[in-house]
Amino acid sequence: MAHLPAAGPTSVRTTGDYYQWLVAWEGCLTLLRENATRSHNPVRTVGVELDGVGNLDDVVLLRDAPPNTYKQVKYAVDSATPVNEGYLTKPSAKGGPSILKKIARTWKGLTADDGSADLRLVTNRAADPEDDLMAGRDARTGLLMPKAAVGGSNSLRGKARARWAQEAGMTEAELIDLLSVLRFDLPLDMVWYQENLRLLMAVTGLRHDQRALEEGADWVARMVREGSRELTMAMIEAAVTELDLKAGPARAVLSIATLKPDPLASDADHAIDWIDRFDGDSDYTKRRPLPPHTWAQLQADIEAAPGRLPAGTTAVSVTGSIRLAPAFLVGTTFRMVTGTDLAALQRGRAGSQLWSTNDPFIAAQTPGVTEYEIGQGDEIAVAIAVATDPTEDVLEYLREQNLPVSKLIVLTPPSGTANDGSVPDSTAANALAVGIRDHLRRSTRRVRRMHLFLACPMGLAVLLGNRWNRLCQTIVYEDIKIDDGYEAAFTIEA
Known part of the structure; x- marks a missing residue:
């Protein structure tokens, strides 16, 4: 297989710009979705290389009330420079302030009047697992806190805090305050990040194929080239119309x-x-x-x-x-x-x-049905065998646990064969969910409790639950693969 040539300066610069436009397009999506869903304190304007906000100006999300979000975007062509103390405290190539010092100065300026700010370093670089402070980054929040504050002055973290504070030109207490609002959004790898943005476009009610994503990022680039550094809701909505991106409601x-x-x-x-x-x-x-x-x-x-x-x-x-x-x-x-x-x-x-659940379908799909006599009581067990067939495992569990069921009803796709591709899209999933529910309404009319076992796509489980009404009390089981094989998870009144 032929390998790609090493990226030249122009390629690196162009890709870095595109990465920044993606980050800005993410801000536009956040603005659209938050305003459409009436979120508390939604984004009103997306700034790109905005004046007057210091070095965290690459992408800025401005809201009616603070905290606004200020993002510094750093793209790397390879993995040679992980995010660690050396990367953050190293002077710029021209001998200027380090990234940490720039962030600290900007934060002090933004919060000088007791204000608040949400700061982000966005990069495709990874955190250095050997770095004393970066190793404690919380993957859920992107913050180095609370672990960065743990340990006395003689501990490895304590010594690192002292070095970071000195480089930032602040006290350790101020550094802790900064690290409480500085999120390290990493590693936002280009391929992973684009996939994430496509998902965000989907829940924003837009087309979410790769072409639609590139059209959105290209629009941001065009606006910046034309001198528009503040992207408003009216501008973004006009772009959605111009690019024919609308596909459904924002959620x-x-x-x-x-x-x-x-x-x-x-x-x-x-x-x-x-x-x-x-x-x-x-x-x-x-x-x-x-x-x-x-x-x-x-x-x-x-x-x-x-x-x-x-x-x-x-x-x-x-x-x-x-x-x-x-x-x-x-x-x-x-x-x-x-x-x-x-x-x-x-x-x-x-x-x-x-x-x-609102996607239309012409008619309900009648599922395939197979029944197995159990004879242990007057309740009913149901197995949804769509992605795979769990019949043998469920039968074994019912008998070993002596559940009070009279029979097991196994419901399959209309073809009768369970496989990963048996439900290709939302239309088919809705039609099958209605068909399954309607069959169970008829077959469990005089039953007081149902035991439900699921082997289907996650989306079908959501759609089926959404239509689960006019049925009896339902105990839903999870496949735990160990011990008894299944475990009762939830009891639902239907």
Whole structure:
């Protein structure tokens, strides 16, 4: 395979500019979504290389009330310079102030009158895991706090704090205050960052293919070339119309993470972070709450989410990494009877899609049905076998646990075959969700409790939960792969 040639100065400069335009386009998306969803204190103007704000002027998000957000954008062509003390405290190539000193001076100027500011260093560079302070960066917030403040003056962190404070020209107490608002947004790798922006475009109600993303960034570049350094809502909305980017409603974002950090969490209107409360060392093994945390606590957090979103919210997108039982619970929390247009970001072979409960379909899809007699009681067990077939595992679990069920109903796609591609898009998912619900309404009419096992795309679990009404009380199980194989997660009144 032929290798790309080393990047020349022009290529590096051009790519760095494009990276900055992406950061500015992200600000434009934030402005559009926050204003459309009536977020508290939304962004009103996006500044690009704005005058009068010091060195954190690359991208500025201006709001009605502080804190405004000030971003310094630094692009690197390779991984030779991680973010560490040396990188932050090294004088510029021309012998000027270091990055840290520039940030410190800007922060002091922005907060001179007891004001507040949200500061960001945005780069595709990675944090140096060997650096005394950067190693403590919180991946959820991008802040070096609280770990940067831990340790006495003779500790490695304490000595590093003293060096950073001296270089910044401030006391250690002032440095701690600065590090409490300075977020290190890294490593925002170009490919990963573009994927994240496409997801943000989706929840903003815009086309979110690569071409649409490039058109948005190119528009920012054109505005800057023409001398427009403050991009207003009117200008951005006109650009959306000019570029034919509109695809649907802008949505409030609910981020729920139990497996790994959600890249959209910082843009969310409400975020539920249970990563550290789930048992397991990786997103492949995190399948149930880590004691003393419980499924009931997670259910309470999810069911409280509607009250945490902006008042009057009617369109919601759920993002993040969750397994199927929590995804189903999100759907039931925002059930169709509440009038909420609920959508989920579904990743698949065709890339990321937005599966919305409002997407139209011609007719319900009648699922394939197979029933197995159990004879242990008068309740019903149901297995949704769409992505894979869990029948043998569910049968074994029902019998070993002696659950009081009369039979197991296995529901498959109309083809009768469960596979990863059996539900290609939102239209098919909605049609199948309605078909499954309608079948269960008929077959469980005289049943007081249902035991539900899910093996389907996450988006289908959300859409199915959204339509889960006029059914009996439902216990939803999670596939935990160990011990008994399944675990009762949530009880839902339907």
